[in-house]
Structure formats: C-alpha cells, structure tokens
Amino acid sequence: MAAAQQQQVPWANALQQAFRANFPNAAQSGLSTVNPFSSSSQTPPDPVVVQLASVKSNGTPKIQPLVFQDFLAADPRILVFSAATSNPELMSVVKSGQSHEIYWSMPKTKETFVLSSSSRLYIVCASTLSGRFGSAPRKVIVGDEGSQAALNPEEFWETERIRLWHKISPFYRASFTWPSSGEVRTPNPNESWSVYRDQNQIKVSSPVSLGTGFRYTRLDVVGSEFNGQTPPLSPSLLAKFQNATINNHSTLERRAKMTKEEEDQCVHNAAFDNFCLIIFKVTRVDHTACASNNSGPPTRTVYTCTKEGSWVIDDVNP
Template sequence: MSSPSSPTSPILASPSPAPWFPMLKKSYTKNFLYTDDPVYISMANIKRSGDVSMHCLQFLSFLEDDPRFLHFPLAMNDNLLMGDIKSDPNARLSWTMPKSKEYYKLTGRFYIASAPIQVTRFPPPRVTNELSAQEFWEKERQKQWKALDDKARAMFTWPSRGEMPKADKVAFTCQSLKHTVPDPRKKTDETQVVHDIAMDNFCLLVYKVSEVEYLDYTSFPPKRTVYTLKDSRWIAKEANP
C-alpha cells in the first residue's frame, strides 16, 4: 500500500459479471481446495533487458468483492520478483488444473499493496465506494497476513529470495512466527517487534485479469474459449482447440 505521497490510485470501473469466474472457482475447488500443499501458478513478463522473466507464484485467494483480482504474497525485499514487476507490471499467468483436465491462461496487470510505511509504484485501484483504495487494500493485506501459517510468516524475516551467495545460517533463525497482538503493558516486546518487521515486509501482489483463455480437454476435440474485457464488458469467443 502506498503512503499519502504516492501516486493516486485509479478508480475502478464496474465491469459486467465475469462469465469465466464460476468455471475458474469450480476448477480451483476440484483441484486444490482440499489440499494442504501450496498452489503455484506460472507467471511470465518482460524484463528491462527484453528477456522473458518467469516466476512461480503462490496463490493465496480470489478477491470476494471483485472476481477479476487474484492475490499472491510478495516480500518487499524480494529484489528479483519486485524488480521484474516494476520493469513491466503487465504479465501472463498459466494455471493448469490436472484433476479436472482444464487449463487457464490469464492476461492482466500486477499491482502492489504494501504496508502503509512503504511506497510502491503500482498501488491497486479502488474497488468499492465505501472505502478508499488505501483503506480497502490494507484491510485485505492484514486479512491475508492473519491467514498465513506460522512458517509462512517467518519467511518474511529472511533475506531476499534467490540471491547468491546464500546468506549465513543465522539469517534463517526465525522459522515460525505466530500472529501477535500488541501488549500495551510491555514497553519492549521482542516477539512483537519481529512480527511487525515481518508484516511490514509482507505485500499483496494483486493481479487484475483482463483476458482469459480457457481450454477444456475432457472431450475430443478439446474446447477453447477466449474471454476478453472490452469497454467494461466481457466478450466470449470460441477458438480452435
């Protein structure tokens, strides 16, 4: 989330209902809802150098208020992913549903909802008329933070992912971090300090979908449909399998 000095968040136009979302939600339920394993989605965009950037993003949730938005975790100190998002926030996601034999290719744009003390170049747009963009996305960020397990929270105390050489073992000492509530009776609470540092490092990587390519290969020939958002309306077209 941006501070007051950051660029003003754009106001989100109300689109027509997303016809692809019930299918995607049903596919997710069939394939991943009842597993404890993390769900990863492949992402690709273009680096400043012109090379293709590829990452595996851990899926957190859909946004209840607007199905066009997907949530992923992002560390403020993740220089690799943060750098690639800043170089080009437009990206494609590839999501395979192996159990139901379906495939989704998503086209859209990334936004970053960070802690209020942080400043990011791409604050998410306004979703509702009741709350400002800053208030809405900070509530979402806190909600997703509370939903993380203790080990996932601890990872936001670690050094930047993927960098070499690997940091000393002491940098990964924190391996479990419970969600804590400040105790006003204590002037200094080390557990609370570590928790707050980790939470300030935690961002929501918000992806807004503008096009969906859906492939259903349960039949032969397979069925391919492309959903495109144009002038706040979703247009569906059949495509060759």
C-alpha cells in the same frame, strides 16, 4: 455491485469452480470470510502457487512463482496474490512491466488457465514502504458505491493485508524472515543487500534485514489480540533493532540487548513489513479443459476484454 460484476465476467465461475475442485483445503478455509482475530485452531492450507510470466526491462522473459490468496468479491476480474518485497526480481518486473501472464494448472480437473493483464500490477505493502513500491490501487472497485471500503481504498487494502497475514500458515509466514530470494548465499551476515548485479534490474531498497538467515521455519502471529483497526506493529522496537544495526552491532549482540518477547516482536514486525499483496486485473483468459476419460479433444475458450469493459468469447482449436 458484486452480482452485476459477476454477470459481466463470463469466465469467473469457471475459474472459481476449478479452484474449489482442485484446492479444496484452500477453498474451504473461507478465503473471504476468515476472521483473523478469532481463536480458531483450524490449520491454514498450504500455499497455492501459480507461475507469473513477465518481460524484463531489457526484453528478456522472466517466470516467477506467486502465491494465490483470494478473489476480490466486488470485482471477479481482480485476483489477489502475495509476495515478499525483498524479492528483487519480482519487485522489478512488477514495477516496470506493463504486460504479464499467469499460468494456472488445475491437475485434478485437467484444466489450465492462462490469465493475462495488459495493465500494471499493483503492490499493496506496508505504509513505510509505499514510497518505494507505490500506493494501493484507487480505481479498483472494492465495495458497493458509498461504502466505507469504496471511500477509503488504502484502509481497505491494508485491512486485507492484515487479514491475509493472519490466514496464511505459520510455515509460509516464516518465509518472510528469510534472506532475499535469488541472492547468492554468503557466510557474511553483514554483507549489504543488493539487487543482483544486473544492469537491467530496477534498484529498489530492501526492507529491514534482521540477519536471521533461515533460522525461522515457523512464525506465529504476534498481536492477534488487535481488533483489526490497527496493524500489529511496534515501531519503537523496530527502531531499536535498526539503531543497533546502524551501530554495527552483530545479530547476537542485538539479541543480548533484547528480551525474547522483544525479539519475537521485531522478527514478526519485520516479516509483516516484508509481506505484500500483488493485485492482478485480468484482461484476457485462455481456458483449456480436457474431456473426461480423454473421450474427445480438449475444449478451449478465449475471453478477451474490450476497451468498453465487455467480453468477447471465442471457442478456438486446442
């Protein structure tokens, strides 16, 4: 199935080759083959950031960064990104928008890819948040027909979320403990979470807030001994932390009631709950490549997917 899909997606090789050439550390980390439960000391690569352009519900444009994570082996049209569910503007446009574009610059090879999606984006989040952000995509091919992955998409995507959580760097992982992106900084740690004060913003509930601010700049995986069958979560500890929050205990009071191990477990679990995957299905690609040494004009090729699933290729003026 993967080989057949690869032949049907004429731009996939160009994008993947450009990725390997421009981001060799990320490519050499073995995106689809990393064993998250191994004891390898290999340093995770820095995040590869692209720009997502969307249209808000009031018709105004919005550009936001996304972190690229992987190509889906079974279907090269599917790109996997990561984000925080506590990012209100991103979750709003992902949930409400039906048209998105990604601008991906390849500085070393002097190429650009504008990747368009005319379908909704899917959010793969913690099961406790699926009611807010929806379930994993069911129509995306994730394995050969008859395989366990093809029969259980929820299990497949949750396994992917766990794998990628282990793969990312401790510094990027720590960002999922930080306050909601775009919120005004405030000295009051007990101020309620909001989704800005924008009437055009979809209101989405926030994951549990630990009130740790920007204290964590590195976060190691807790529960790396798990074999991948069960997410490294401890709901009882999170409930203990949440009950303290409901009872209006301050962060310092909460920490005084918990051991260092319990606090680390809670911070890790809350960060992992905040970590989600964004599934982007490409339906159009605009690829521009500069000639070596500027010896000629750039080449520009547009790939457009038809309703039948075939691709129309047009060479256009740069």
